[in-house]
Amino acid sequence: MVIRKYGERPGWSRILKRRYTFVEISSEQFTGGASLLHLVETANPLWVSYDAKKVCIADQGYMWLQLYPSGENYTVTTMFDHTGMVVQWYIDICHEQGIDVKGPWWDDLYLDIIVLPSGDYFLVDEEELEEALLTGQINHEKYELAKAVAKEVMNDLKENNMNILNMVIDYKNDLVELLK
Numbered sequence: 001m002v003i004r005k006y007g008e009r010p011g012w013s014r015i016l017k018r019r020y021t022f023v024e025i026s027s028e029q030f031t032g033g034a035s036l037l038h039l040v041e042t043a044n045p046l047w048v049s050y051d052a053k054k055v056c057i058a059d060q061g062y063m064w065l066q067l068y069p070s071g072e073n074y075t076v077t078t079m080f081d082h083t084g085m086v087v088q089w090y091i092d093i094c095h096e097q098g099i100d101v102k103g104p105w106w107d108d109l110y111l112d113i114i115v116l117p118s119g120d121y122f123l124v125d126e127e128e129l130e131e132a133l134l135t136g137q138i139n140h141e142k143y144e145l146a147k148a149v150a151k152e153v154m155n156d157l158k159e160n161n162m163n164i165l166n167m168v169i170d171y172k173n174d175l176v177e178l179l180k
Helices: 126-134 140-158 168-179
Strands: 003-006 015-026 031-042 046-050 053-058 063-069 074-080 086-100 103-115 121-124
Touching: 015 168, 031 103, 031 168, 053 086, 063 103, 063 168, 074 168, 086 140, 103 126, 103 140, 121 140, 126 140
Parallel strands: none
Antiparallel strands: 003 103, 015 031, 031 063, 046 053, 063 074, 074 086, 086 103, 103 121
16 A cells, blocks of 8 residues: 655644645646645754765755656655755655645655755665565555656656756746745
8 A cells, every 4th residue: 555645744743834835737848736835833953864964854944845747656846945945856756646635645656766956866765665565565566666767767867857857946936926
């Protein structure tokens, strides 16, 4: 059974006060959904480590822009710090994505790809995918889908062909206007 996750991050106790919006986009460059989560007030910062580098990905004033490209088996969340600088891109590999009464969602397939502004990128949570297969949380078909999509995305990153990462500033600015 895959885990359904929502763009507003309901139940995330770290977020004490939030603002949130979602729009659907249909343009030449992008078709899909875009949500913006503004972490107005947090209980404490969230720091992650990549090799020897520590990165704060959630704190007061941070914004998370999540893009849900139609027809793709991934979503892209861009974390912006309180000054508007990109901290990282987080690509969630998913079985499906959609919208229901709670907003945009994705059915997580465990594998994730982190991209740093330096251009470095990392495939993470491979052990979670393996465990999900071994414990029957996902079947072999979903396992293979996750691996194939991650491989394709990493190849696009390697060839500098992940154009969705270049769209985030404009979409963030548009959605910030909706939060006002």
